[in-house]
Amino acid sequence: MPRSAPRARRASVAALAGAALVLSSLAAAAPASAATPSGSVPATVTPDAGDGRVVMPEFQPESYVAAAAELPAELVTAIANDLGETPEEYLAGADAAAVAVEVVAGLEESGVAVASSRLEGTELVVTVASESDVAAVEAVDATAEVGEAPGREAYADVEFEALADLVGGQGYIFGNSSEQGLCSTAFNGRDRDSGAAQFVTAGHCDFDGRDSRVFEAVQPRPNVVDAAGALLGTVVSGSFQFGNEYDGGLIATNSGWTPKGTVGTWNSGANNGPVTAGTPQAVRDYGDTIIGQSVCKSGRTTGWSCGTVKDVDQLVNVSGQEVNADVVRSMCTKQGDSGGAVVSGGYAVGLISGGQEGSCDSGSTAITAIFPMIGGSEPGFQYGSIVTLEENWGLSVSAPAPVVNTTVVTSGTVSGTLPNGTGNYAVAISIDGDEVQFADVASDRSWKLSPTGLTPGLHSYTAYSVFGFGEAISRSSTVSGSLFVGTVDRIAGADRYEGAVKISQAGFPGTAPVVYIATGQNYPDALSAGPAAVAEDGPLLLVTQGSIPTSVSDEIKRLAPERIVIVGGPNSVSSGVQTALGKLVKGVKVTRLSGADRYVASQNVVESVFGGQVIGHAYAATGTNFPDALSAGGAAGAAGEPVVLVNGPASSADHATLDVLRAMSTTDITVVGGLNSVSRGVADSLKAVPASVDRVAAADRYLTSIALNDDAFTESDTVYLATGTNFPDALAGGVLAGANGAPLYVVPGDCVPQGVLDGIRSLGATTVVLLGGQNSLGAGVASLTACR
Numbered sequence: 001m002p003r004s005a006p007r008a009r010r011a012s013v014a015a016l017a018g019a020a021l022v023l024s025s026l027a028a029a030a031p032a033s034a035a036t037p038s039g040s041v042p043a044t045v046t047p048d049a050g051d052g053r054v055v056m057p058e059f060q061p062e063s064y065v066a067a068a069a070e071l072p073a074e075l076v077t078a079i080a081n082d083l084g085e086t087p088e089e090y091l092a093g094a095d096a097a098a099v100a101v102e103v104v105a106g107l108e109e110s111g112v113a114v115a116s117s118r119l120e121g122t123e124l125v126v127t128v129a130s131e132s133d134v135a136a137v138e139a140v141d142a143t144a145e146v147g148e149a150p151g152r153e154a155y156a157d158v159e160f161e162a163l164a165d166l167v168g169g170q171g172y173i174f175g176n177s178s179e180q181g182l183c184s185t186a187f188n189g190r191d192r193d194s195g196a197a198q199f200v201t202a203g204h205c206d207f208d209g210r211d212s213r214v215f216e217a218v219q220p221r222p223n224v225v226d227a228a229g230a231l232l233g234t235v236v237s238g239s240f241q242f243g244n245e246y247d248g249g250l251i252a253t254n255s256g257w258t259p260k261g262t263v264g265t266w267n268s269g270a271n272n273g274p275v276t277a278g279t280p281q282a283v284r285d286y287g288d289t290i291i292g293q294s295v296c297k298s299g300r301t302t303g304w305s306c307g308t309v310k311d312v313d314q315l316v317n318v319s320g321q322e323v324n325a326d327v328v329r330s331m332c333t334k335q336g337d338s339g340g341a342v343v344s345g346g347y348a349v350g351l352i353s354g355g356q357e358g359s360c361d362s363g364s365t366a367i368t369a370i371f372p373m374i375g376g377s378e379p380g381f382q383y384g385s386i387v388t389l390e391e392n393w394g395l396s397v398s399a400p401a402p403v404v405n406t407t408v409v410t411s412g413t414v415s416g417t418l419p420n421g422t423g424n425y426a427v428a429i430s431i432d433g434d435e436v437q438f439a440d441v442a443s444d445r446s447w448k449l450s451p452t453g454l455t456p457g458l459h460s461y462t463a464y465s466v467f468g469f470g471e472a473i474s475r476s477s478t479v480s481g482s483l484f485v486g487t488v489d490r491i492a493g494a495d496r497y498e499g500a501v502k503i504s505q506a507g508f509p510g511t512a513p514v515v516y517i518a519t520g521q522n523y524p525d526a527l528s529a530g531p532a533a534v535a536e537d538g539p540l541l542l543v544t545q546g547s548i549p550t551s552v553s554d555e556i557k558r559l560a561p562e563r564i565v566i567v568g569g570p571n572s573v574s575s576g577v578q579t580a581l582g583k584l585v586k587g588v589k590v591t592r593l594s595g596a597d598r599y600v601a602s603q604n605v606v607e608s609v610f611g612g613q614v615i616g617h618a619y620a621a622t623g624t625n626f627p628d629a630l631s632a633g634g635a636a637g638a639a640g641e642p643v644v645l646v647n648g649p650a651s652s653a654d655h656a657t658l659d660v661l662r663a664m665s666t667t668d669i670t671v672v673g674g675l676n677s678v679s680r681g682v683a684d685s686l687k688a689v690p691a692s693v694d695r696v697a698a699a700d701r702y703l704t705s706i707a708l709n710d711d712a713f714t715e716s717d718t719v720y721l722a723t724g725t726n727f728p729d730a731l732a733g734g735v736l737a738g739a740n741g742a743p744l745y746v747v748p749g750d751c752v753p754q755g756v757l758d759g760i761r762s763l764g765a766t767t768v769v770l771l772g773g774q775n776s777l778g779a780g781v782a783s784l785t786a787c788r
Helices: 013-017 020-029 061-068 073-083 087-109 131-139 496-507 529-535 550-559 575-582 598-610 627-639 655-663 680-688 701-712 728-739 754-763
Strands: 114-120 123-128 143-146 159-162 171-174 182-184 187-191 197-201 213-218 227-235 241-243 246-253 294-299 303-318 321-329 341-344 347-355 367-372 393-395 414-417 425-431 437-440 446-449 457-468 472-475 479-485 487-491 514-519 540-543 563-567 589-593 617-622 643-646 668-672 692-696 718-723 744-747 767-771
Touching: 061 087, 073 087, 073 294, 073 303, 087 114, 087 123, 087 294, 087 341, 087 347, 123 131, 131 143, 241 321, 246 321, 246 347, 246 367, 294 347, 294 367, 303 347, 303 367, 321 347, 393 472, 425 446, 437 446, 457 754, 487 496, 496 540, 496 550, 496 728, 514 529, 529 540, 529 563, 529 598, 529 627, 529 728, 540 550, 540 728, 563 575, 563 598, 575 589, 589 598, 598 643, 598 655, 617 627, 617 680, 627 643, 627 668, 627 701, 627 728, 627 744, 643 655, 655 680, 668 680, 668 701, 680 692, 692 701, 701 744, 701 754, 718 728, 718 754, 728 744, 728 767, 744 754
Parallel strands: 123 143, 159 303, 487 767, 514 540, 514 563, 563 589, 617 643, 617 668, 668 692, 718 744, 718 767
Antiparallel strands: 114 123, 159 347, 171 182, 171 213, 187 197, 187 393, 197 246, 213 227, 227 246, 241 246, 294 303, 294 341, 303 321, 321 367, 341 347, 347 367, 414 446, 425 437, 425 457, 457 472, 457 479
């Protein structure tokens, strides 16, 4: 009888949109699952073969190294001992089996007469009766065999023994049983209508005359029951059935328990421990089985053991009752394992129904009967399975949290992946706290959504995954972040000198009346030069002490300035460089602004450009470090104001600094940086200008940059980001930011502080410009990923 497995049922966007109310009630009833996924990893699955049929992908065990590392140690041991497989091979086979049953179903739906199918490792082998069907099988990347279905063993006369009377694998005891009958829990789930927690177990565990209450079997290790513990639950009336193809039942979980979408592991070590103490195996979905598939079970008596599927959908005799079962070879099972969870990777595939004596003996080939989660189907007939018996019950899973890949949205589409997710999941996203929108998860674990009402600018989002078919049975933990709808550009060169040239080209596409020149090897002389360059409508370019990089000389020729202003003395920019600059453009006038130290140089720059003007407001920043002055440079340039360097650690500002500020009739001074940058004495002494003095400061350079820009800007369609750990990009970039009336934030190299993101949002910016290459501002900054 050929097997015909149903396609996996998907949680469509339309169905899940109606599940939001169910989700809100379940979120209060059960804690969110852990965000870190375990189990299988994404496989690349071609959507179809052109006619809707699923194509069999390649599953490479080496892709499962990280997932295999998360498996319980006891399960890894069982995989090695019972299957002779590595955990990577086991997980690859689980994913291969999940896809293989869909491939076979697709072939049958398209008219291919499938005689049988099986897995060999991760390769799908399909037997067909006619050569004419070979091409169709090969088109879905499966191996075709022509012939009759291989003879299938008859199991009707083989009698299996019911293996006696909570995570999966948890033992339980019927309350008034004189025999203290014991069974195992398979999987947790919920009633689809009420959301009430219920777990599934073997139907034969509910023998007549037993109390309907079940209690925890208190066990320090497998096969040892100390006592009956707390009330675990109560039998769901009418749900238990044993015989007539079925062996399943439901127990309503007591409110004192927290159901988990996992299968438990007996804790390893000298003292061992209860099944809830060990590392759990996450359940991600449920699936059908296929011949040749590796499966493993956890039960209260023998813990983890594994075997190979020998046959599927066979009517077998379990303690005199007819049960539809998948038959597994060489899996150790004993009394009390009945109802225990059977998994393949992260897929729930069934529960233990019956077994044979000696299955745990060394070298045993005894077989175990598994009541399947999904039964194969024939026209007009459905085999017995958990999903057909318990139609109103839905499996609870450890839903993985989604990954949002598209944080910068340029096409209106947000996309990402759901690690270990399947087509039975959807991803739920809320933008700025608005109504939840759903995205289906594709077969390659990807998802995408074009949210409605997504306007240009920065938005916040929350996202989680949901699992279920129309009713969301499980949901993941929530992730959050920012979505930027707009453009993220980068201005960068091969080095700091070419980087400044690129910034100049962006800000001054034509000529410029003046070019400011500073050394690219140190920062002090140039910290006041940025606002001065903005005020005189020219760029700031960098040179070495003894030479002019070719890219810089070419840029000066292109700009054709009337004046070149060198900031700093010969120790910063040599006389030879000054002479060479004068030869680049015919008739250009080259001057130098310098002083005995950085503070005098700053005073001379400010006096040269702003002297004689009435400048009501000025910034004062320490000359002993660069971040504060660089952040102030953009704000000062945008406002047409100077940055005056002060000796921050001193007890007071010197007279020359006060005189420069008085010459501009300054009445308001903003000190940038905390007391470690500019002392209280220096700040207080500035009041003698006379001027009012305020301070913008925070715990570090990044927070200070945020505070300064919050103070200086109320709106801007563009913001600039530069590294806060080096000066050249921000030095030249501050001129571009100032010329465009935009803020410049200094940021770490791998993320964006939340305050910067908040600033982008409040300013209404739709363009973010990164100043510097990947080594300065990495992918985390380019994606506007918030610092944690």
